[in-house]
Amino acid sequence: MSKPLMRIPYTGPLPPPLVIPATANTLTGAAKALVEFLTHQRTLNDGNGNNKTVLLTGAGISVASGLADYRGPNGTYTRNKTYRPIYFHEFVSSHEARKRYWARSFLGWTSLHKSHPNPAHYAVRDLNKHALFSSVITQNVDSFHNRAHPNLPVIELHGFLRSLVCLSCRRLMPRDEFQRWLAKLNPAWDNFLKELLETGALDTEDPEERRKKGYRTNPDGDADVPGAPYHTFRYPACPACLHRPPIMKDGSKGRVEVDSDGAWSEKSDSGVLKPNVIMFGESIPTEVKSQAEAALDAAGGLMVVGSSLATYSAWRLVKKAFDQKMPIAILNMGGVRKEAEFFPNYESIVDGKNAFRASLAAEEVLPEVVRILGAGNAHR
Numbered sequence: 588m589s590k591p592l593m594r595i596p597y598t599g600p601l602p603p604p605l606v607i608p609a610t611a612n613t614l615t616g617a618a619k620a621l622v623e624f625l626t627h628q629r630t631l632n633d634g635n636g637n638n639k640t641v642l643l644t645g646a647g648i649s650v651a652s653g654l655a656d657y658r659g660p661n662g663t664y665t666r667n668k669t670y671r672p673i674y675f676h677e678f679v680s681s682h683e684a685r686k687r688y689w690a691r692s693f694l695g696w697t698s699l700h701k702s703h704p705n706p707a708h709y710a711v712r713d714l715n716k717h718a719l720f721s722s723v724i725t726q727n728v729d730s731f732h733n734r735a736h737p738n739l740p741v742i743e744l745h746g747f748l749r750s751l752v753c754l755s756c757r758r759l760m761p762r763d764e765f766q767r768w769l770a771k772l773n774p775a776w777d778n779f780l781k782e783l784l785e786t787g788a789l790d791t792e793d794p795e796e797r798r799k800k801g802y803r804t805n806p807d808g809d810a811d812v813p814g815a816p817y818h819t820f821r822y823p824a825c826p827a828c829l830h831r832p833p834i835m836k837d838g839s840k841g842r843v844e845v846d847s848d849g850a851w852s853e854k855s856d857s858g859v860l861k862p863n864v865i866m867f868g869e870s871i872p873t874e875v876k877s878q879a880e881a882a883l884d885a886a887g888g889l890m891v892v893g894s895s896l897a898t899y900s901a902w903r904l905v906k907k908a909f910d911q912k913m914p915i916a917i918l919n920m921g922g923v924r925k926e927a928e929f930f931p932n933y934e935s936i937v938d939g940k941n942a943f944r945a946s947l948a949a950e951e952v953l954p955e956v957v958r959i960l961g962a963g964n965a966h967r
């Protein structure tokens with residue numbers, strides 16, 4: 588039995604990026620080599636008809652949509668130094684941790700909500716018109732792939748923020764609806780959010796800019812809302828579990844209690860809603876893991892875009908592709924975890940047919956690949 592895949596942040600140093608072939612050091616050179624890589628797979632036939640490329644994407648592909656990358660081009664953390672992601676066990680076991688998480692999430696949701704897929708996502712859509720991709724596996728939880736190319740299957744390795752999942756009954760609930768509910772339960776925060784939206788304080792990631800525009804934070808990096816510290820933040824219980832208590836593992840009935848406004852009460856032992864994403868310290872569901880592996884097995888090549896493969900789940904997929912002798916392409920700004928392992932003898936590689944590596948922006952390179960291939964050659 589294989590051990591469960593746990594999502595853990597990797598904080599070690601990353602190697603300097605390789606350039607394969609040597610001509611992939613410019614936008615045009617990289618785009619031409621990628622055209623070779625993608626079209627060459629199509630000419631091959633492994634006997635099973637697996638001649639398309641599976642795409643694996645990470646945070647780097649969404650940077651141009653205005654979302655912060657987990658790591659910057661130099662492999663260092665670019666976010667607020669006080670920022671620490673919440674771990675699954677904290678979220679599940681601590682009411683206080685959930686209040687803090689939801690307070691932050693309440694303020695952050697509008698920024699995510701108004702951001703959109705960028706030219707890199709649309710280039711994937713356009714490349715798929717040439718029948719080059721079999722599917723997309725993404726580590727991103729922003730749903731941009733689904734929005735940009737609804738006809739190309741997407742496996743969301745780390746879940747998705749557009750929904751919540753109840754930890755007791757596993758029902759999903761739309762995040763938009765939940766946001767309106769949070770606003771009603773937390774009027775002081777709702778007013779504060781409206782002010783921030785008016786001043787534009789949430790349009791910038793720069794802490795100093797934000798402070799000037801009225802986004803005050805306390806020493807822990809939490810929003811300082813006048814008269815409403817984050818521990819006063821309230822969140823709703825799962826409506827289904829509130830209506831009909833869930834059955835617990837031991838067969839007993841769960842207890843879901845709410846205050847007079849409908850906010851989850853500490854007297855409850857179930858009915859907790861969680862964002863439907865795989866948090867750090869949480870295992871990827873076996874079903875999702877199997878889907879990702881099946882997608883890899885059904886492809887002739889693997890292309891990674893915007894991931895330093897810092898999470899083991901992603902690195903492991905590329906390692907599997909390498910062990911299966913699949914051609915590998917990596918387009919990522921900055922180094923990639925143990926990347927030299929995937930390109931032995933890379934110095935002797937002269938074209939992009941079976942291997943590709945460039946450290947350039949996806950939203951520039953991918954549209955250029957589309958341009959070179961031309962819309963006229965589209966298969967459909």
Ligand SMILES: [Zn+2]
Pocket residue numbers: 753754755756757758825826827828829833858
């Ligand atoms: Zn429920």
